[in-house]
Amino acid sequence: MNSNQSVIDAGKKYLIGNYGRLPVAMVRGAGSRLWDADGRQYVDLFAGFGGAILGHCHPDLIEAATQQAAQLWHVGNTFWTIPQIEVAQRLANIAFPGQAFFCQSGAEANEAACKLARLRGQVNGGTRYKIISLHKSFHGRTLAMLAATGSTKYREGFKPDVPGFVNVPGGDFDALAAAVDDDTAGIIMEPIQGEGGVNIYPEGYIQKVRQLCDEKQITLIFDEVWTGCGRTGKWFGHQHITDSNGNVILPDVMTLGKAVGGGLPVGVMFARPEIAALMTPGKHGSTLGANGICMAVTKRIFDVIERDKLLEHARVLGEHAVSRIKQSSAMAHVADIRGMGLFLGLEMKQAPRQLVEKGLEKGVVINVTADKVVRLAPPINISREDLDVGIDRLIEAIAAVYS
Numbered sequence: 001m002n003s004n005q006s007v008i009d010a011g012k013k014y015l016i017g018n019y020g021r022l023p024v025a026m027v028r029g030a031g032s033r034l035w036d037a038d039g040r041q042y043v044d045l046f047a048g049f050g051g052a053i054l055g056h057c058h059p060d061l062i063e064a065a066t067q068q069a070a071q072l073w074h075v076g077n078t079f080w081t082i083p084q085i086e087v088a089q090r091l092a093n094i095a096f097p098g099q100a101f102f103c104q105s106g107a108e109a110n111e112a113a114c115k116l117a118r119l120r121g122q123v124n125g126g127t128r129y130k131i132i133s134l135h136k137s138f139h140g141r142t143l144a145m146l147a148a149t150g151s152t153k154y155r156e157g158f159k160p161d162v163p164g165f166v167n168v169p170g171g172d173f174d175a176l177a178a179a180v181d182d183d184t185a186g187i188i189m190e191p192i193q194g195e196g197g198v199n200i201y202p203e204g205y206i207q208k209v210r211q212l213c214d215e216k217q218i219t220l221i222f223d224e225v226w227t228g229c230g231r232t233g234k235w236f237g238h239q240h241i242t243d244s245n246g247n248v249i250l251p252d253v254m255t256l257g258k259a260v261g262g263g264l265p266v267g268v269m270f271a272r273p274e275i276a277a278l279m280t281p282g283k284h285g286s287t288l289g290a291n292g293i294c295m296a297v298t299k300r301i302f303d304v305i306e307r308d309k310l311l312e313h314a315r316v317l318g319e320h321a322v323s324r325i326k327q328s329s330a331m332a333h334v335a336d337i338r339g340m341g342l343f344l345g346l347e348m349k350q351a352p353r354q355l356v357e358k359g360l361e362k363g364v365v366i367n368v369t370a371d372k373v374v375r376l377a378p379p380i381n382i383s384r385e386d387l388d389v390g391i392d393r394l395i396e397a398i399a400a401v402y403s
């Protein structure tokens with residue numbers, strides 16, 4: 001398997017075909033650069049759906065993983081282990097006072113959060129079970145998270161839907177309020193919708209949702225699987241949202257995935273202590289959750305983001321990327337640019353057919369979601385030089401696709 005084609009031939013024979021794969025086999029990465037099996041180099045402006053938040057093969061993360069690999073891998077969660085406590089403590093410092101449960105993926109973290117919302121809804125003989133989510137949301141591929149995901153296309157072929165989930169239009173507070181009833185246990189939403197097209201809600205919307213949840217004792221879950229860990233220029237996406245006194249609007253439960261593992265499988269459910277306390281022994285679990293190597297890497301990700309001032313870097317480079325694109329010929333084809341930090345969406349006037357493939361030809365990795373939104377989410381430690389090269393290649397690809 002020493003060429004793109006030979007890898008693809010073997011993959012087609014042995015792998016289940018549930019992914020629409022591009023005709024390239026990646027074999028090596030360093031920082032924001034990737035190399036394929038034919039030796040071609042790419043600038044990575046998508047970081048493996050956001051997972052590679054610090055790029056590829058970061059030396060600090062290699063060090064953290066190898067040190068822990070030589071010390072302790074896995075004993076299961078009947079024992080106390082140090083790395084997971086250190087990560088949870090870190091989260092309580094940079095997010096809000098809370099406690100953590102660790103799993104392997106964003107979908108599992110959201111499952112845990114919805115279970116916790118139901119637990120809270122059913123204390124003292126309560127019977128609340130309903131979870132409300134938003135159209136165009138994405139919360140994962142497990143059966144229950146398909147029902148939470150507000151886009152029916154992901155559910156096709158998997159009927160019946162898991163009951164107890166209701167989807168309402170995103171950003172429409174009246175529609176949300178109308179869907180709330182005595183059975184409602186939780187509301188789950190992304191601070192910025194990722195798969196749905198990098199969608200930002202109208203001013204004041206999330207504040208009103210928080211207020212409604214307080215009034216009705218509903219558990220508010222922020223799915224920060226895309227927006228967590230510095231992607232938007234703050235530690236978490238919700239930290240951009242404040243009330244009239246400038247206080248950050250906090251969720252009751254926050255979920256993390258993707259970036260929090262830096263490319264290793266880590267999911268987190270992080271909840272306010274009084275709600276987290278409902279998860280008593282036996283209520284939930286995960287055999288490999290909080291695996292030592294994963295937790296050591298996660299802790300080091302937070303250290304590196306802080307040490308290298310990457311929140312500010314993401315903010316500055318995000319603005320730089322937007323201004324470069326706005327000054328380019330590509331703008332003739334762009335209807336809207338939105339996002340925060342290094343989480344950007346360019347909504348094109350017409351669907352950019354084959355743009356991802358054209359980008360690969362030019363040497364840049366990008367993504368297209370929601371039919372016509374070009375999505376950029378490079379590693380947040382990308383250098384200005386690499387970002388510029390990547391954007392130049394993207395602009396060339398856009399010119400070629402619409403010519």
Ligand SMILES: Cc1ncc(COP(=O)(O)O)c(C=O)c1O
Nearest residue numbers: 105106107138139140225226257
């Ligand atoms: C907002 C959001 N939540 C949850 C998930 C599911 O995460 P995972 O693929 O790790 O299960 C995703 C995946 O893209 C996501 O974007």
